[in-house]
Amino acid sequence: MSVGTEPVDADAIVIGAGPNGLVAANLLADAGWSVVVLEAGDEPGGSVRSAELIEPGFLNDVCSAFYPLATEGSPIDDLHLSDHGLRWLHAPTVLAHPALDGSCPVISRDIDVTMASLDALHPGDGASWEALVQRWTDLQPHLSHLLYRPFPPVAAAAGLVRHLPPRDLARLGRFLMLPARRMGEEELGGSASRRLLAGCALHADLTPESTLSGFFGWLMCCLGQTNGFPVPEGGARAVTSALVARLESRGGQVHCAAAVDRVEVHRGRAVGVHLTGAGTVRAGRAVLADVNAPMLYTSLVGAGDLPDAVLGDIERFHWDDATFKVDWTLDGPIPWSSAEARGAGTVHVAEDTDALTVVASELARGLLPARPFLLIGQQSMTDPSRQPAGKETAWAYTHVPRRVRGDGAGVLGRDWSDDDVGGFVARIEAQVEALAPGFQHLIRGRHVLTPERFEAENPNLSSGAINGGTAQLHQQLVFRPVPGLGRAVTPIGGLYLASSSAHPGGGLHGAPGANAARAAIWHDRTRPWRRRGAHP
Numbered sequence: 344m345s346v347g348t349e350p351v352d353a354d355a356i357v358i359g360a361g362p363n364g365l366v367a368a369n370l371l372a373d374a375g376w377s378v379v380v381l382e383a384g385d386e387p388g389g390s391v392r393s394a395e396l397i398e399p400g401f402l403n404d405v406c407s408a409f410y411p412l413a414t415e416g417s418p419i420d421d422l423h424l425s426d427h428g429l430r431w432l433h434a435p436t437v438l439a440h441p442a443l444d445g446s447c448p449v450i451s452r453d454i455d456v457t458m459a460s461l462d463a464l465h466p467g468d469g470a471s472w473e474a475l476v477q478r479w480t481d482l483q484p485h486l487s488h489l490l491y492r493p494f495p496p497v498a499a500a501a502g503l504v505r506h507l508p509p510r511d512l513a514r515l516g517r518f519l520m521l522p523a524r525r526m527g528e529e530e531l532g533g534s535a536s537r538r539l540l541a542g543c544a545l546h547a548d549l550t551p552e553s554t555l556s557g558f559f560g561w562l563m564c565c566l567g568q569t570n571g572f573p574v575p576e577g578g579a580r581a582v583t584s585a586l587v588a589r590l591e592s593r594g595g596q597v598h599c600a601a602a603v604d605r606v607e608v609h610r611g612r613a614v615g616v617h618l619t620g621a622g623t624v625r626a627g628r629a630v631l632a633d634v635n636a637p638m639l640y641t642s643l644v645g646a647g648d649l650p651d652a653v654l655g656d657i658e659r660f661h662w663d664d665a666t667f668k669v670d671w672t673l674d675g676p677i678p679w680s681s682a683e684a685r686g687a688g689t690v691h692v693a694e695d696t697d698a699l700t701v702v703a704s705e706l707a708r709g710l711l712p713a714r715p716f717l718l719i720g721q722q723s724m725t726d727p728s729r730q731p732a733g734k735e736t737a738w739a740y741t742h743v744p745r746r747v748r749g750d751g752a753g754v755l756g757r758d759w760s761d762d763d764v765g766g767f768v769a770r771i772e773a774q775v776e777a778l779a780p781g782f783q784h785l786i787r788g789r790h791v792l793t794p795e796r797f798e799a800e801n802p803n804l805s806s807g808a809i810n811g812g813t814a815q816l817h818q819q820l821v822f823r824p825v826p827g828l829g830r831a832v833t834p835i836g837g838l839y840l841a842s843s844s845a846h847p848g849g850g851l852h853g854a855p856g857a858n859a860a861r862a863a864i865w866h867d868r869t870r871p872w873r874r875r876g877a878h879p
């Protein structure tokens with residue numbers, strides 16, 4: 344990996360060394376292309392990095408931490424990164440969702456444990472859960488194809504038609520569209536099991552009432568049940584190291600501190616990129632952009648090179664919510680009152696589905712949630728290498744409005760002043776304390792990422808939006824990133840969108856990068872005359 348050395352011309356230039364850029368670069372290198380990845384930051388990884396953010400000896404994941412989507416069937420899994428040093432670890436329990444009444448449903452990779460947990464809270468929910476998981480297991484090959492391959496999903500659709508009679512196909516279509524609240528009411532009897540489902544749906548910027556949120560919740564729950572929420576030994580950065588090592592073993596190069604400020608376009612075709620404060624690097628075959636769609640279309644490519652319709656559509660691009668994250672170093676594991684939560688790698692904090700609806704309504708109105716929904720990662724029992732013995736590293740993030748218009752609790756201001764940041768951190772910590780008395784006494788240090796700081800650290804993370812654009816139906820599938828551009832191709836020849844702004848969106852699975860690389864390879868094979876004709 345190079346910092347500061349001159350990047351050389353190559354068959355393909357990849358802008359951005361996030362996981363999608365690195366997956367794309369690996370596939371291009373596998374096809375025999377010379378590949379140069381240009382990364383604005385001082386190190387590769389984008390939202391998949393780790394660092395001693397707070398104190399030496401304690402490794403925190405800067406953004407993402409646990410990776411259910413990197414498992415079986417995903418493009419990143421197909422790269423066999425274990426051959427390049429990646430080792431997945433699992434917490435004793437996948438996910439716990441404690442509440443103040445003492446109930447704590449869990450997902451364990453042992454389905455008998457999950458079923459017993461749900462049956463204890465509402466008899467019969469264990470069997471209902473098993474049926475939901477069975478439905479996923481039956482359909483997983485087709486649904487994985489639908490998720491991870493470009494649109495239109497011809498092979499997935501054909502597979503489903505062969506697999507299911509027409510009436511069942513229609514039932515499946517309805518099931519996949521359900522809001523999480525409705526899916527919970529139809530499929531599960533107890534409010535504790537229902538909150539497991541709704542909590543998983545709200546990893547994305549969906550509400551318990553939005554179309555598709557049931558699918559997201561079901562997907563995350565079933566992935567947790569069948570594959571777990573694995574974490575890499577040595578932190579998130581181990582995924583990035585393995586991707587870089589694999590790429591370099593095939594001759595690819597990664598250059599850091601190399602920010603691209605312009606895609607060079609000649610006669611309607613991308614022929615290279617311009618680096619901030621430096622020269623131009625030429626791309627003989629393709630440029631792949633692992634940056635968000637608004638950045639690509641409004642900053643890196645000139646308006647004169649784009650159709651007016653695309654410029655109009657990108658103005659309507661709908662971002663997902665902003666993010667606020669706190670990392671802690673702790674003098675011991677979080678002392679959850681519910682013993683079930685102490686062994687879980689991931690913990691959700693929200694009382695029930697109604698509480699999640701309140702949070703969603705606050706976000707829709709631009710209010711800081713009075714009781715934010717917390718996604719908490721706690722790593723010590725999974726990966727002791729990240730902190731000294733007996734200590735703990737943990738993080739929590741929550742969704743906040745992109746433009747703050749007020750506070751659901753009527754206390755904090757709108758501009759993330761130091762007081763606002765401190766007040767919001769105190770709100771988050773008080774919620775954990777209520778479920779884990781003594782937590783606050785264990786805090787050794789903390790590191791806070793506000794929406795603004797997320798973006799300052801990674802220009803791709805607009806206000807910390809984790810999904811590269813909303814996950815709601817009106818910006819999914821053929822509507823992602825904008826209507827009519829539902830694939831990796833762009834209006835400019837040889838330029839491909841490879842980031843999570845493309846189908847199917849955020850999470851570590853590598854699909855946008857893989858789809859962009861495959862599209863570039865396919866076009867290069869089928870239309871080489873365009874490439875030759877377009878060169879200056």
Ligand SMILES: Cc1cc2nc3c(=O)[nH]c(=O)nc-3n(C[C@H](O)[C@H](O)[C@H](O)COP(=O)(O)OP(=O)(O)OC[C@H]3O[C@@H](n4cnc5c(N)ncnc54)[C@H](O)[C@@H]3O)c2cc1C
Pocket residue numbers: 358359360361362363364381382383384387388389390391405406407408409410411412601602603604633634666668740800801802803804807808809810811841842843844848849850851852
């Ligand atoms: C707080 C947070 C928590 C998350 N938690 C999880 C989780 O637990 N599990 C999970 O699966 N997913 C999680 N995600 C989502 C996941 O990390 C992202 O979906 C994924 O990293 C997107 O990958 P990407 O390659 O598209 O973009 P990024 O990871 O953002 O990478 C883009 C890269 O491009 C670089 N770049 C930007 N502009 C330029 C430029 N002009 N020139 C050169 N380089 C440039 C950036 O510096 C960056 O390195 C989380 C995200 C966040 C923010």
